[in-house]
Amino acid sequence: MPDSLTELTIHEAHDLLRSRQLSSVELNRAYLERISRVDPEVKAFVTVTDELALEQAEEADRLLAQNGASPLTGIPVLVKDVICTRGVRTTCSSKILENLIPPYDATVVEKLNKCNAVLIGKANMDEFAMGSSTENSALFPTHNPWDLSRVPGGSSGGSAAGVAARETVYALGSDTGGSIRQPAGFCSVVGFKPTYGRVSRYGLVAFASSLDQIGPLTQDVTDCALVMNAIAGYDRRDSTSVPQPVPDYTQYLNGDLRGLRLGIPKEYFVEGMQAEVATAIKAAINQLEELGAEVDWEVSLPHTPYALAVYYIIAPSEASANLARYDGVKYGFSYQAPSMWESMEKTRQYGFGAEVKRRIMLGTYALSAGYYDAYYLKAQKVRTLIRREFDRAFEKYDALVTPTSPTVPFKIGEKVDDPLQMYLSDVCTLPVNIAGLPGISIPAGFADGLPIGMQIIGRHFGEETILKIAHAYEQSTDWHKRRPPL
Amino acid sequence: MKLSREEVLHIARLARLGLTEEDVDKFREQLSNILENFEILQQVDITDVPPTAQSVMLQNVMRDDTVAPSLPPEDILANAPRREGDCFRVRAVLE
Incomplete structure (x- = not known):
């Protein structure tokens, strides 16, 4: 014991x-x-x-x-x-x-x-x-x-x-x-x-x-x-x-x-990365090599720098749709105002915190008329490029x-x-x-x-x-x- | 380019999200900064690239329409902010 x-x-x-x-x-x-x-x-x-x-x-x-x-x-x-x-x-x-x-x-x-x-x-x-x-x-x-x-x-x-x-x-x-x-x-x-x-x-x-x-x-x-x-x-x-x-x-x-073949995508050792983190991970990868894996340090996934923008368009867009259900009618916090729209708007104003509101706003904007193609559709297409890049990497690496x-x-x-x-x-x-x-x-x-x-x-x-x-x-x-x- | 006050209010209305004056100012600033960062995507050549909606490529998932018990109304209504009998009570939609 x-x-x-x-x-x-x-x-x-x-x-x-x-x-x-x-x-x-x-x-x-x-x-x-x-x-x-x-x-x-x-x-x-x-x-x-x-x-x-x-x-x-x-x-x-x-x-x-x-x-x-x-x-x-x-x-x-x-x-x-x-x-x-x-x-x-x-x-x-x-x-x-x-x-x-x-x-x-x-x-x-x-x-x-x-x-x-x-x-x-x-x-x-x-x-x-x-x-x-x-x-x-x-x-x-x-x-x-x-x-x-x-x-x-x-x-x-x-x-x-x-x-x-x-x-x-x-x-x-x-x-x-x-x-x-x-x-x-x-x-x-x-x-x-x-x-x-x-x-x-x-x-x-x-x-x-x-x-x-x-x-x-x-x-x-x-x-x-x-x-x-x-x-x-x-x-x-x-x-x-x-x-x-x-x-x-x-x-x-x-x-x-x-x-086993391991690839190390160089784009992930980003600018601004803390030196101790990079050093520790490189040491860990050396350890994997000692354990018998083959390591290729020169892998490139060139679309990586676009992932952040793709994510912060797609995730808030989907969130803005998913969170539309919180209207104070079926469950959850409900603000009682004289009119339906005001009840709904106040329920969401007082019910959601700052980051949730920020993402609902961002997503609603990216999906709104006139901006859908420039943001959401564009992000979905770059998403395809990121996915394909990984697919190609996995032809070579495990x-x-x-x-x-x-x-x-x-x-x-x-x-x-x-x-x-x-x-x-x-x-x-x-x-x-x-x-x-x-x-x-x-x-x-x-x-x-x-x-x-x-x-x-x-x-x-x-x-x-x-x-x-x-x-x-x-x-x-x-x-x-x-x-x-x- | 900074979002206008009207644009922020228009988005808030689409999202049915009440905002304070302070929120409007804050979101003008923050959303503009974030959107500016999205400009990086203009560098990517997406000619002839199809969009990806999700990553495992399942399509038209069907299942048999079989009868099964659903949740009892009492369980569903237990969380209702306002109810009347077995219904959710809502504010008048038409005024």
């Missing part, structure tokens, strides 16, 4: 639960105790589902006693508050949904329930997943466990901080332009964005429908594979999910990188390796008044969403005690290859074993 129950990975906890050395109730009590101790500082949780967690833990213990356990049975999970949980408040960290109790579970939550996972709470985020620091939460900002004066990244900042602070064993997030990978990098945990269509989005509150994807945040790559085994797969309720069989991802974690973010976590408040500076934080991750590819961020070092993440990008539905590479690297380092000073 380890010194502390809140140091366990999924696979370690599972071994103890299955051999009955530990009960799920004991495990979850330990986490609830830790949450009450560290969350007043970290503020990763919007809701702690303590009663539900202990009920589910008791049920899991009954199942474990009958040897009916899956690898996730009885183990606590923190779910980003953009994913619907039946009977449990789902706020999107927005005033407009502050009191929403969803009448149904998202498919991923259903799947976790089927595994008898234990929901320990809902995670803070940038409002409607729009942001890179979790400062856009209308409820409160989340703090980086490695340095409480800094941001945890975003938008899945609560999920990443919660895992890093050991307030949960793992978490689910969503990623539209880097919202799983960037906070994972900032908090030194593993964050995985699967291929577009790999995981059902039924019950995920929509932000940008052609880009959104759900994925896990975990302490190591083995855990990531275990969660993917549970949540991936076709769902008839999400017509963008793809009917492809789901392999057992854990069987690819065998450490053998011989014969994976591409880049930094996850150009800097280490920045100070709370540092970029909050400068949207363009904030958007640059996702410059390495958002091309991956534009092309719909799978990408993972894994811990790859520290600069002055602040985490650095490495991103590995794979082919469409090539999840197993990047998990294999990530696992081999992880096993040759101890970055993932370091703990924040909490």
